[in-house]
Amino acid sequence: RTRFNRANDRPYRPNQNRMGVLTVMKFHAKNIMRDFVRNRHRSKLALFLILSLGLTACGEIEAPTASSLQKATLLPATGQVVNDAPKPANIKAYAASRFLDQASFGPNAAAVAEVQSIGYASWIDRQLSLPPTQIDGSPLLAWTDNNRLTKEQGDLNHNFNNLEMSRAFVGASDQLRLRTTWALSNFIVVSQNKVEPYGVTEYFNMLQRQSLGNFGDLIYEIIRNPAMGRFLDNSENRKQGACKDCFLNENFGRELMQLFTVGVFMLNKDGSNKKDSSGKPIETYSQVDVQDITRALTGWRNDNKHIKKGPNENHPNWGAFDRRMIADWPEGHDEGAKTVLGLKIPAGQSADQDARSVVDILLKHPNTAPFVAYRLIQSLVTSDPSPAYVARISAVFED
Structure with missing residues (x-):
């Protein structure tokens, strides 16, 4: 169908604006969790989405334990938690690039430099403060004032x-918001x-x-x-x-x-189907x-x-x-x-x-928390999230 939210409608980005990404990177989990705690007054969806941005090289983020949040950095590809998270100045280009590949519509040199300079949490704070980009649709109203279109106007209109x-x-500057809008539009169509x-x-x-x-x-x-x-x-x-x-x-x-x-079938918190005594999915x-x-x-x-x-x-x-x-x-x-x-x-x-x-x-x-969590993770992070990952994001949604 001709709709703006198909995955293959994402715009082409020239190769010179793409950054190479290594298969293993470090993710600054401490900053993200600190941002979550500091901004609990913000809306639930914003926090839920931030935590769902598992910035991984080949999969998803594995959450650190509560006792490690103050000093932990994550190796997402392995799920290993290590100490001594890097300062913003030590964020490598490939790590910043991977972050931007999932939190925006892709990295360029300026965006990578910004993340390296201020760090992940400050970048997210800055994005949350930006006003939403809006499209001026007034040309469409002008073209259709009399409900008649020339062929050229019809092509432009379409x-x-x-x-x-x-x-x-x-x-546009509000890349995190735009990427989230695109993710929502993949299922709220x-x-x-x-x-x-x-x-x-x-x-x-x-x-x-x-x-x-x-x-x-x-x-x-x-x-x-x-x-x-x-x-x-x-x-x-x-x-x-x-x-x-x-x-x-x-x-x-x-x-x-x-x-x-809520979806068609009852879900567990991890997104898996609940079953009745005969092993069949339970209708919602x-x-x-x-x-x-x-x-x-x-x-x-x-x-x-x-x-x-x-x-x-x-x-x-x-x-x-x-x-x-x-x-x-x-x-x-x-x-x-x-x-x-x-x-x-x-x-x-x-x-x-x-x-x-x-x-x-x-x-x-x-059902709402795991249903929405699963779909946003698919659009922002990985197409095949683990049940544990879905359960963690569902818990944030319900908080």
């Missing part, structure tokens, strides 16, 4: 996001096959604003995002029978559980859960107010993609009681209150 995102991945290019632009901008924030806040934004509402049809999800053409649309509710948060949710989460997510529509409407009011005018969906028609929301994943949502709540209840339920579910 390729706009690939070009602008590639520029950001290669040239929208597609330009269905969503208009301006919607994809604004979806990217939303991920950028949320990618180093709290995961619950991200899911709440996803629920109200017009591009996601278009892609998975929640903008057309209304209380059954509220009007002649009002029907439940289960697409988003199902995918919110299956692809974004039932069709009743799908129906009730869908009912909880009814009543949202695109904010087309004060702008020219397109031919179908259920499909947002391009200008509506930069505004959250709204729930201003109470009759379109099912206010009845629901039960989702074993937890009750009381009757009488508004669409927004039900959405917040859904977020709380998903965050409390034991």
Whole structure:
């Protein structure tokens, strides 16, 4: 599918900007853990992602014991913990390069020099302080003001996001945030096959604003995002029978559980499947859960107010993609009681209150931490993380 988040959409980087990497390197675990302790007030997702950046040469980081954190350095390829972590000035070029290969979209000479000068933890601090890069999608609005495109405009329109995102991945300063946005977009997906290019632009901008924030806040934004509402049809999800053409649309509710948060099968903390007495995987949710989460997510529509409407009011005018969906028609929301994943949502709540209840339920579910941990580790560190590694990151997520 034509979507910005495919792995092979990562931009080409010329060879002169790539640095050689040795198979064994030292990783300054003390600095990273100190950064974690010092910044516990930061959002959980940011800390979770920092700890998931196992900067290894051929695999993953093995965490040091608590007693060794103050003086430990890790040899990630072997899992061996050694004393006397190097000063920032002693970080070798290949170690800095490997760090940047996983914490950014790749090293160049200037970035390697920066890491060598200030160290891993200070580099992360500096990255966390940078504002999110945002793509200006106004050219797309100008091209489609009258819903008519010349052939040249159509070509530019189709390729706009690939070009602008590639520029950001290669040239923007907030590399840690961009790499995290890309990692999230690998499983929290929208597609330009269905969503208009301006919607994809604004979806990217939303991920950028949320990618180093709290995961619950991200899911709440996803629920109200017009591009996601278009892609998975929640903008057309209304209380059954509220009007002649009002029907439940289960697409988003199902995918919110299956692809974004809890997955299909119950998981142990290490990401492995839980099994029943006969050795079969245990399903996470039932069709009743799908129906009730869908009912909880009814009543949202695109904010087309004060702008020219397109031919179908259920499909947002391009200008509506930069505004959250709204729930201003109470009759379109099912206010009845629901039960989702074993937890009750009381009757009488508004669409927004039900959405917040859904977020709380998903965050409390034991699957969410290992499910999200596994996918982010795959995008940031290694495609085949060990169960112990997933369990450690899951614990950080739940902290």
